[in-house]
Amino acid sequence: MFTFCSLDIVDEKASKATEMYLGQLYNDQKWRSFGFITNTGVRMILVLDSTSAASLKDQEIRLIFKRFHGHYCNTISNPFYEIGTPMQSKWFDDGIKELYSINE
Incomplete structure (x- = not known):
């Protein structure tokens, strides 16, 4: 239910957004x-427990999204990736694990 509420808020904020980062939902x-x-309308949601989120500054969350977006773009730009299929990339997985370690 939490994720669905977050997605509803993304849809609401996306129509009025002037930048890619939508803030806390x-x-x-x-x-x-x-x-x-x-830019292409792909919606990304980061869900953190309240204690982790309280320790992170807004700028750090922006950086996490920026890096995640870079990994996402590089993965779907692979000529062997078929759009609409699950992403199976060791490089993508390693990049996400690196982002996770930043958060700890």
């Missing part, structure tokens, strides 16, 4: 979500 006692929308 939704929070409850346990989780916080942040949104990002690419």
